[in-house]
Amino acid sequence: MYRTSNTVIGILNSLTLLASIAIIAGALGMAKSNKTCEHFLQKPLLILGLAILIMSLAGLVGACCNVACALWVYLFVMILVIAALMGLTVFGFVVTSHGGGVGVAGRVYKEYRVEDYHPWLRNRVRVYQYWNTIRSCLLGSMACSKVALWTPLDYLHNDLTPIQSGCCKPPTSCVYNVATMVEQDSDCNRWNNDANVLCYDCDSCRAGVMETVRRDWRKLLVLNVVVIVVLIAVYSIGCCAFQNAKRPHQFGFPYGHYGRSKSQPGWDDYWRRWWTGGGRDRFY
CATH class of the missing domain: 1.20.1440 (de novo design (two linked rop proteins))
Structure with a gap:
């Protein structure tokens, strides 16, 4: 054993x-x-x-x-x-x-807000150089290519990943081409139809990235x-x-002192024989 x-x-x-x-x-x-x-x-x-x-x-x-x-x-x-x-x-x-996202009335997907996440994550994604690296990666990942082909009806019945929800479209509350006196989300002004811009500089996109990190980290x-x-x-x-x-x-000894048989001498036996046999006299 x-x-x-x-x-x-x-x-x-x-x-x-x-x-x-x-x-x-x-x-x-x-x-x-x-x-x-x-x-x-x-x-x-x-x-x-x-x-x-x-x-x-x-x-x-x-x-x-x-x-x-x-x-x-x-x-x-x-x-x-x-x-x-x-x-x-x-x-x-x-x-x-x-974090975790907020449900949108009449939609399957959720939307995400920066202020809902832990300050440590928020500080990370607000660093300019750091976010530029993430932004470049998002562009290369073609995460929004599938959503770009959707019709308004698709947005009613299809779910979105956190990154698609935050980076590929403006917030659902945004109103365009219609005069409104209601103050809109700042992300509404950051949105652009250009495939290289979209909402990649939006706070909602940063929140979508943080939600992705949160889910992966949970696993x-x-x-x-x-x-x-x-x-x-x-x-x-x-x-x-x-x-x-x-x-x-x-x-x-192999396997230690306590593993030897009864007939096998131990260090205490050798010491006793040396002491009683006069070996101590060599020191005098």
């Missing part, structure tokens, strides 16, 4: 090694993907993937080769990963607790909770493997 924990750690780390490669590949692929133009999750995923990769390699070396030093690195990195995931999860729940938080529970369980098994790896170095 003494090697059971080492075997389990080896198998689990083989799986986490493959998972870390997938996480790193996914994070790197985000930079080249036009499907999601907000890369809030790219850097955290890349850092997480690299940490799990190092942790898995150290765990494999330590468990398979019974190297206590490698297992110590493995357990230390795992503690850091668990702490980071807990912090990211708590922060994510706080940030994503705001990641569920995964985070599962991963944290699994890592805590694996950490407990890793502690057993670490103790197994230390025993030969502590006592000089």
Whole structure:
């Protein structure tokens, strides 16, 4: 049974090694993907993937080769990963607790307002250089190409993604070509029929991007909770493997002092024989 924990750690780390490669590949692929133009999750995923990769390699070396030093690195990195995931999860729940969109009378889709979202997200999308990068990505993604072909009747029966709702059309409340004394949303003046302009500079577009981030982050938080529970369980098994790896170095016998048979002498027996046999006289 003494090697059971080492075997389990080896198998689990083989799986986490493959998972870390997938996480790193996914994070790197985000930079080249036009499907999601907000890369809030790219850097955290890349850092997480690299940490799990190092942790898995150290765990494999330590468990398979019974190297206590490698297992110590493995357990230390795992503690850091668990702490980071807990912090990211708590922060994510706080940030994503705001928003969600507002229903529009007579429409299937929702519309989104900047002021409904967490200040941290709002500050991110209001940075000029940052938003220009997102805007360029939205143009390249052709997110509005499908909506451009819709008739007014389609808007009554079809749903819209948050980005399509905020970036591809003006707010539903806007009134054009008719004189009105009612003050309109500032996004109504930002709207332009040009396919390269549309409502990409509107607050509603920023809100649509934030809603997309909020939904993606919510999915990641569920995964985070599962991963944290699994890592805590694996950490407990890793502690057993670490103790197994230390025993030969502590006592000089395979599997440790307490694993020897009754007929096999221990360090206390050698010390007793040396002391009673006059070996102590060599010091005088």
